[in-house]
Amino acid sequence: MEKNTCHASVTTNRSALQVLSSENCDIEILEKGKTINDFLDNKIKERGSTGNDLPFYVANLDVVFKRHLLWLTHLPRVKTFFAVKCNNSPAVIQMLRALDTGFDCASKGEIQMALSLGVTPDKIIYAHTTKPRTHIKYARAHGVNLMTFDNEIELQKISQYHPKAKLVLRIAVDDSKSLLRLNAKFGARLDTIERLLERAEHLDLDIIGVSFHVGSGCTDSSAFKQAISDARHVFDLADSMGFQMRLLDIGGGFSLTGNCKAIFTEFAETINGALDEFFPPDCGVEIMAEPGRYYVESAFTLATCVNAKRVDTDPMAKHYNGEENSSVKMVYYINDGVYGSLNCLINDPAHTSVTPYLHKAVDGSEQQYQSVIWGPTCDSLDKIIENFWIPELEVGDWLLVDDMGAYSISILTDFNCFERAQICPVLTAETWYALNRF
Numbered sequence: 001m002e003k004n005t006c007h008a009s010v011t012t013n014r015s016a017l018q019v020l021s022s023e024n025c026d027i028e029i030l031e032k033g034k035t036i037n038d039f040l041d042n043k044i045k046e047r048g049s050t051g052n053d054l055p056f057y058v059a060n061l062d063v064v065f066k067r068h069l070l071w072l073t074h075l076p077r078v079k080t081f082f083a084v085k086c087n088n089s090p091a092v093i094q095m096l097r098a099l100d101t102g103f104d105c106a107s108k109g110e111i112q113m114a115l116s117l118g119v120t121p122d123k124i125i126y127a128h129t130t131k132p133r134t135h136i137k138y139a140r141a142h143g144v145n146l147m148t149f150d151n152e153i154e155l156q157k158i159s160q161y162h163p164k165a166k167l168v169l170r171i172a173v174d175d176s177k178s179l180l181r182l183n184a185k186f187g188a189r190l191d192t193i194e195r196l197l198e199r200a201e202h203l204d205l206d207i208i209g210v211s212f213h214v215g216s217g218c219t220d221s222s223a224f225k226q227a228i229s230d231a232r233h234v235f236d237l238a239d240s241m242g243f244q245m246r247l248l249d250i251g252g253g254f255s256l257t258g259n260c261k262a263i264f265t266e267f268a269e270t271i272n273g274a275l276d277e278f279f280p281p282d283c284g285v286e287i288m289a290e291p292g293r294y295y296v297e298s299a300f301t302l303a304t305c306v307n308a309k310r311v312d313t314d315p316m317a318k319h320y321n322g323e324e325n326s327s328v329k330m331v332y333y334i335n336d337g338v339y340g341s342l343n344c345l346i347n348d349p350a351h352t353s354v355t356p357y358l359h360k361a362v363d364g365s366e367q368q369y370q371s372v373i374w375g376p377t378c379d380s381l382d383k384i385i386e387n388f389w390i391p392e393l394e395v396g397d398w399l400l401v402d403d404m405g406a407y408s409i410s411i412l413t414d415f416n417c418f419e420r421a422q423i424c425p426v427l428t429a430e431t432w433y434a435l436n437r438f
């Protein structure tokens with residue numbers, strides 16, 4: 001579990017705290033002294049006794065809370081709107097609602113989901129620059145007024161279907177330092193801005209701000225500095241044309257895992273410096289961001305079970321090094337894979353490998369075997385890891401994978417109709433008390 005090293009106070013939405021209580025939602029609040037690991041062990045025990053071998057996630061909402069505190073400590077000027085696309089589980093949305101964040105929704109379905117969980121329309125930004133007309137109409141009908149755009153045809157659609165919308169112009173920025181690049185697909189080039197602003201003026205549309213996304217899994221904080229400076233340029237142009245510019249949205253891209261470990265504070269310093277330079281606190285511009293990965297990446301641990309096993313032998317391997325067992329390769333088939341929760345292995349350039357670990361206790365002296373682990377489907381692309389040296393597993397043993405909260409459940413498919421991993425959301429008593437104190 002992550003250590004909480006920050007001391008910010010947090011605003012919670014008191015009525016939402018009731019939503020989090022066990023009568024109103026399926027978040028389990030642990031008894032005092034019980035840990036998330038105890039919860040996970042119990043779930044696996046329960047499954048063993050009932051013969052349930054389906055995969056599940058432990059959604060550790062303490063992590064979401066700690067990430068929120070960390071954000072408030074280091075980026076106090078920047079309000080967060082969680083990117084629902086990253087993890088659309090109701091428990092995460094409810095937790096963040098309790099923490100009084102906003103939500104970035106990219107479609108009618110995501111807006112519907114957020115509204116159905118009690119999020120109010122003023123807490124939603126419809127952050128997709130190319131929207132189906134029916135989705136724009138839906139947003140209007142449900143009071144979702146803040147939305148992004150990056151081209152003239154979108155402006156025309158908005159003027160027809162939601163003329164009173166508050167518009168945020170998404171600009172294309174340098175995303176070359178990010179693991180997942182977005183700016184070839186979204187964002188207006190700076191040399192097209194003037195024309196877009198003129199078009200909006202002509203259509204009597206209300207542009208109130210600028211947004212950008214430096215790419216997901218950003219590894220270089222200078223990308224934010226340059227993008228904030230670019231946004232200033234657009235603000236100046238729009239201000240000079242009479243638009244009342246008052247919102248800067250610095251998008252997503254934040255992560256604390258893999259290559260990005262430990263650089264969040266450096267990112268925050270660069271962003272705060274750039275904001276103070278280009279958008280000083282007294283300039284009247286509200287600053288927001290759309291973090292997805294940041295909040296949830298480390299909150300979910302996947303528990304998968306060995307469905308099947310094959311022991312392969314390679315007579316040549318024995319011949320080469322003469323070691324006992326070197327010729328044996330263990331082949332395991334688990335109940336979740338790249339078409340399910342582990343789709344990041346093929347879909348997410350910021351998460352291209354996972355290292356499962358055994359739930360059962362391992363004695364250091366146990367024989368290790370070269371192993372390969374496959375997912376459950378009929379496709380040979382569905383491989384989790386190979387050349388993996390672990391003690392021998394049996395059918396029914398459990399493997400755990402940490403850091404599975406981002407772009408996992410929201411992307412998985414129904415290929416071969418294997419059951420989706422159930423989500424078991426949990427909060428420790430300590431975090432529950434902390435939430436209630438605010």
Ligand SMILES: Cc1ncc(COP(=O)(O)O)c(C=O)c1O
Pocket residue numbers: 083086104127128182213215216217251252253254290291292293294
């Ligand atoms: C418009 C928009 N906002 C926010 C996000 C979330 O990005 P991240 O998960 O890197 O924080 C994305 C991700 O694709 C996005 O497209």
